[in-house]
Every structure is written in structure tokens, then in C-alpha cells.
Amino acid sequence: MAGRRLFGLSAAALAAAPLAARAQSFPARPLRLVVPFPAGGASDIIGRTLAAHMAETLGQPVVVDNRPGANTAIGAEAVARAAPDGHTLLLSTPTTLAIAPHLGTPLPYRVEQLAQVGLVVRMPFVMVSSLLYPPDTVQAVIADAKARPGAVNFASHGRAGSAHLVGELWRTAAGVDIVPIHYTGNAPATVDIVAGRVQLMFDGSPTALAAHRNRQMRALAIMSERRSPLAPDVPTMEExxxxxxxxxSWYGVSAPAGTPEPVMARLEGAVARAVADPAVRNRFIADGLEPTPMDRAGYVRMVAEESDKWRRVIEPLKGQFE
Structure with a gap:
């Protein structure tokens, strides 16, 4: 009996040995950070800033691999199907983890195929209006929308995109009937806001606050817990x-499910050190982002909460996405 127990313990130790060896030698080669967006945008800048710092911590290059398309699904699938050894990572977003799974369209990956490493930054949305639209406060917009149901509209960057869903979230909270106008991206939507053809838009803080400072649009409220230091005159939605x-919107790091625990712990530490670095933090803050360090457990909880939040927004709209 004792011999069988000893054999069992020895077998378990032998099985664990390759995992331990892999963890100790990690990283054994350059890492790849898949960014599921084109080069040059805010997501790409976040990915490259993070990758540069992680490379210093891990002692191996971290190469950014832009894989845009299919509402982040192309990049997510590439990481979900990669070897679970920690050398392939994803810059994960609400679209990937909390929105796309509820839209009812088939996805080439499952959220369960991605293990959460940690959160990096959050980007609050800002409610902006055309300077040619007279109401200049949130309450004035609500009053106008209630007086003219269906007459006030808001620009989205595409059906079921973040700007659309945030607009629907605001519409429900405000109890008004405003109508989404769908564009093929931020640029054409911005043109029509400036021209006054559309009254409202819900945009990410970097572009929205820059447009507010440049007097191209009017920022009515920021949808964060506190005011932005880049635009202290803009109230929070609560205010x-x-x-x-x-x-x-938020950006974190995910790895293929099944990545060994010691490797995940090393990656978690590298992400946390990057977000804590003053140079990285200052770069993010200057871009209108909120550095938000969050460990694996916290990121898993946040993803679950965000998934439930956006599921409740999406369910009444599902007929629009089919």
C-alpha cells in the first residue's frame, strides 16, 4: 500500500516537472502581444507602451502583432488557439470579453479559452454634442428629448459598437427616446456632429476631450467616477x-487558457509593474486614459460584471443585430 502511494506521488511529481521547468525558463523566446485593432489608434498606442515595458521586465522582446477585423474576433481567435505557454498574449477589451458574446452572432472563440492576466487602463466615455445644438447641459438635452420624442439623435461608430451601446445605456438611464444614426467609423460621425447634422455622440475621452478643448464639440459630461484632469470643467454624469x-472602454491582458500558473503569475507581475511605472502612467494620463492596475482575480470579477452589464443593454436590442 505504501509502495503504491509512493508510486502515485512520484508519478504526480514527474507530471508536474515539465510545467515547472517551462515556468522557470519562461520566457524562452520573444513574446507576441496581439492587438485586435489597426496600427496607429489608441489601442495600438496602449499595446506598444505596455509591450515596451514588459520587455524590460521579462528580458525578452514583446512584439506587437496587429490583427484587426471581425469586431476583435480575429485577434481573439489567434490567442485562444495559441499554445498555452505565455508567449502569445491578447490586448483584451470589452468588445472581446463582455459584448461580442451576447450579440447572437457565431464567434470563432469562447471567452473561456482566454485566461485573464490583469487590467491596464480604462477609457471613460464622454457625452458630446454639436455646438449647433442649443441644449448645453445633460438636463437640457433630457428636457428637449422628452419634449420631442424621436427627434434627437446620436451618432454611433457602427451598429452594436461601443458608442452605440453606451448611447443605449444612457437613453435607458435618462428615460428618453433618442435615435441612433450608424456610421462606418469615428471620422464620418465626427464630421456630421461638427456640421450639426447629428446632435449627440458618446465617444472615448481622448478624442472627445480634445474636440471639446478645440471647440469642435461640446462635452456635456464624462461617464467616469471623477472629472478628468484634462477637462476639469466637464462634470461627471452623476454631477x-x-x-x-x-x-x-478598458484594456487588459489575456493569455490562452491552460497557461501554467507560475507563468501566469510572472505575466501578472510584469503587467502590474508596467502600470505602476510613473513614465507609463503619465503617458496614459496625457492621452486621457485612467491607469487602473488590477490583478488576475480582480480582472476576472470585472469582466464578469461588465459582461452582465452589457448583456442587459443588448438583450432588448437583439432584433437590430440580426
């Missing part, structure tokens, strides 16, 4: 009369 209404 504007809609308590508890926040909406963020």
Missing part, C-alpha cells in the same frame, strides 16, 4: 443628474 451612470 449632471444621472447618479451611478458610468461607462468605460
Amino acid at each position: 449632471a443628474g444621472l447618479p451611478g451612470l458610468t461607462a468605460y
Whole structure:
């Protein structure tokens, strides 16, 4: 009996040995950080800033691999199907983990195929209006929308995209009937806001606050817990009369499910050190982002909460996405 127990313990130790060896030698080669967006945008800048710092910590290059398309699904699939050894990572977003799974369209990956490493930054949304639209506060917009149901519209960057869903979230919270106008991206939507052909838009803080400072649009409220240091004159949505209404895009790091625990711990530490670095933090803050260090357990909880939040927004709209 003792011999059988000893054999069992020896077999378990032998099985664990390759995992331990792999963890000790990690990283054995350059890492790849898949960014599921084109080069040059805010997501790409976040990915490259993070990759550069992680390379210093891990002692291996971290190469950014832009894999845009299919609402982040192409990049997510590439990581979900990669070897679970920690050398292939994903810059994960709400679209990938909390929105796309509820849209009812088939995905080439499952959220369960991705293990969460940690959160990096959040980007609050900002409610902006055309300078040619007279209401200049959130409450004035609500009053106008209630007086003219269906007459006020908001620009989205595409059906079921973040700007669309944030607009729907705001519409429900405000109890008004405003109509989405769908564009093929941010640029054409911005042109029509500036020209006054569309009244409202819900945009990410870097572009929205820059447009506000340049007097191209009017920022009515930021959808974060506190005001932005880049635009201290812009109230939070709570200050504007809609308590508890926040909406963020966010960026974290995910790895293929099944990545060994010691490797995950090393990656978690590298991400945390990057977000804590003053130079990295200052770069993010200057871009209108909120550095938000969050460990694996916290990121898993946040993803679950965000998934439930966006599921409740999407369910009444599903007929629009088919």
C-alpha cells in the first residue's frame, strides 16, 4: 500500500516537472502581444507602451502583432488557439470579453479559452454634442428629448459598437427616446456632429476631450467616477443628474487558457509593474486614459460584471443585430 502511494506521488511529481521547468525558463523566446485593432489608434498606442515595458521586465522582446477585423474576433481567435505557454498574449477589451458574446452572432472563440492576466487602463466615455445644438447641459438635452420624442439623435461608430451601446445605456438611464444614426467609423460621425447634422455622440475621452478643448464639440459630461484632469470643467454624469451612470472602454491582458500558473503569475507581475511605472502612467494620463492596475482575480470579477452589464443593454436590442 505504501509502495503504491509512493508510486502515485512520484508519478504526480514527474507530471508536474515539465510545467515547472517551462515556468522557470519562461520566457524562452520573444513574446507576441496581439492587438485586435489597426496600427496607429489608441489601442495600438496602449499595446506598444505596455509591450515596451514588459520587455524590460521579462528580458525578452514583446512584439506587437496587429490583427484587426471581425469586431476583435480575429485577434481573439489567434490567442485562444495559441499554445498555452505565455508567449502569445491578447490586448483584451470589452468588445472581446463582455459584448461580442451576447450579440447572437457565431464567434470563432469562447471567452473561456482566454485566461485573464490583469487590467491596464480604462477609457471613460464622454457625452458630446454639436455646438449647433442649443441644449448645453445633460438636463437640457433630457428636457428637449422628452419634449420631442424621436427627434434627437446620436451618432454611433457602427451598429452594436461601443458608442452605440453606451448611447443605449444612457437613453435607458435618462428615460428618453433618442435615435441612433450608424456610421462606418469615428471620422464620418465626427464630421456630421461638427456640421450639426447629428446632435449627440458618446465617444472615448481622448478624442472627445480634445474636440471639446478645440471647440469642435461640446462635452456635456464624462461617464467616469471623477472629472478628468484634462477637462476639469466637464462634470461627471452623476454631477449632471444621472447618479451611478458610468461607462468605460478598458484594456487588459489575456493569455490562452491552460497557461501554467507560475507563468501566469510572472505575466501578472510584469503587467502590474508596467502600470505602476510613473513614465507609463503619465503617458496614459496625457492621452486621457485612467491607469487602473488590477490583478488576475480582480480582472476576472470585472469582466464578469461588465459582461452582465452589457448583456442587459443588448438583450432588448437583439432584433437590430440580426
